[in-house]
Amino acid sequence: QVQLQESGPGLVKPSQTLSLTCSVSGGSISSGSYYWSWIRQRPGRGLEWIGYIYNNGNTYYNSSLKSRVDISLDTSKNQFSLKLTSVTTADTAVYYCARAATVLLDSWGQGTLVTVSS
Amino acid sequence: QSVLTQPPSVSGAPGQRVTISCTGTTSNIGAGFDVHWYHQLPGTAPRLVIYATNNRPSRVPDRFSGSKSGTSASLTITGLQPEDEGDYYCHSHDSGLRGSVFGGGTKLTVL
Numbered sequence: 001q002v003q004l005q006e007s008g009p010g011l012v013k014p015s016q017t018l019s020l021t022c023s024v025s026g027g028s029i030s031s032g033s034y035y036w037s038w039i040r041q042r043p044g045r046g047l048e049w050i051g052y053i054y055n056n057g058n059t060y061y062n063s064s065l066k067s068r069v070d071i072s073l074d075t076s077k078n079q080f081s082l083k084l085t086s087v088t089t090a091d092t093a094v095y096y097c098a099r100a101a102t103v104l105l106d107s108w109g110q111g112t113l114v115t116v117s118s
Numbered sequence: 119q120s121v122l123t124q125p126p127s128v129s130g131a132p133g134q135r136v137t138i139s140c141t142g143t144t145s146n147i148g149a150g151f152d153v154h155w156y157h158q159l160p161g162t163a164p165r166l167v168i169y170a171t172n173n174r175p176s177r178v179p180d181r182f183s184g185s186k187s188g189t190s191a192s193l194t195i196t197g198l199q200p201e202d203e204g205d206y207y208c209h210s211h212d213s214g215l216r217g218s219v220f221g222g223g224t225k226l227t228v229l
Contacts, residue, residue: 049219
């Protein structure tokens with residue numbers, strides 16, 4: 001069974017870049033027809049899709065975040081990453097990585113809280 | 119404002135039946151895209167409970183079922199149990215937005 005684990009700084013200063021990595025175990029991110037995804041949940045709010053990357057490197061982003069988001073794959077480490085630039089306090093959230101089989105998100109990481117504050 | 123609309127809260131007594139609605143548009147649910155449902159307990163990641171409108175992962179009891187009609191979908195839980203409490207989210211694809219969309223979430227309280 002595939003498992004996912006987010007890692008990265010829990011505190012980021014405004015205007016800086018948020019960088020998170022998702023380590024995948026129990027399966028290769030290079031194989032299968034999966035989209036490797038990032039979702040976030042702001043405090044007290046619902047889920048927000050950030051984007052995903054297919055194993056061929058094609059990326060798909062939420063249009064509201066597209067100008068600031070970059071998702072990439074590192075197949076040698078079986079990881080994928082999220083970069084969100086020019087962050088503000090509105091980007092404070094729990095960030096989840098997940099595996100998507102077409103659309104449905106069948107495996108999730110436990111989530112990591114990222115606070116944007118000076 | 120979420121693309122998919124859910125009621126903020128529903129409640130029911132143990133053993134009762136509750137239904138959570140998810141209303142979309144002709145760009146998502148109405149376009150025929152699958153609807154998926156997730157259950158989230160406080161401080162934990164969401165877990166899939168229904169996929170492709172009315173399919174259950176093997177670990178999910180058959181008290182959970184889903185349906186879809188037109189631009190709306192529903193999640194029904196029969197024989198409500200205390201462990202069913204939590205937040206439920208619907209999820210689909212939107213052709214206009216070219217990506218995933220979620221409902222705003224519904225808090226289920228077991229009285």
